[in-house]
Amino acid sequence: MSNFRERLMQFMRGRYGGNDTLNKFLFGVFLFFLLVAIFSSKSSAANSIFNLLAIAVLVYSYFRIFSKNIARRQAENAKFLELTAPIRGFFGKKSGDKTHRIFQCPQCGQKVRVPKGKGKIEITCPNCRNHFIKRS
Numbered sequence: 001m002s003n004f005r006e007r008l009m010q011f012m013r014g015r016y017g018g019n020d021t022l023n024k025f026l027f028g029v030f031l032f033f034l035l036v037a038i039f040s041s042k043s044s045a046a047n048s049i050f051n052l053l054a055i056a057v058l059v060y061s062y063f064r065i066f067s068k069n070i071a072r073r074q075a076e077n078a079k080f081l082e083l084t085a086p087i088r089g090f091f092g093k094k095s096g097d098k099t100h101r102i103f104q105c106p107q108c109g110q111k112v113r114v115p116k117g118k119g120k121i122e123i124t125c126p127n128c129r130n131h132f133i134k135r136s
Contacts, residue, residue: 016073018065022080026061030054101136 037050067073081088100113105125112123118136125132 014068016067016070020077022077023061026057030057103134
């Protein structure tokens with residue numbers, strides 16, 4: 001068994017490997033297309049189209065994994081991260097911190113992080129020293 005593992009490691013040496021955000025996204029798209037193809041009617045053209053799209057996405061993902069052009073794959077991932085940054089930032093803020101709340105100072109607009117569950121508290125802005133009362 002170790003011989004197989006060594007051969008696999010030798011084969012993958014110098015290859016991208018592809019455990020990045022773009023490949024994770026491509027795998028999600030692959031699963032989506034595959035599920036749509038499964039739940040569409042078996043004889044429809046939509047089934048064939050979604051099967052082909054799923055296979056194409058999977059082939060592209062494996063191409064990225066086995067590619068030896070590491071710089072190009074990293075550039076593709078960086079471009080993907082750049083394009084999806086506004087979307088990821090929006091959803092990242094929504095999940096937020098489970099133990100703290102963020103309030104904005106009414107005077108200067110500075111964001112202040114305070115612990116959750118303390119009831120009605122007086123918050124002092126670290127920027128302008130303004131005091132305001134909020135419920136955490």
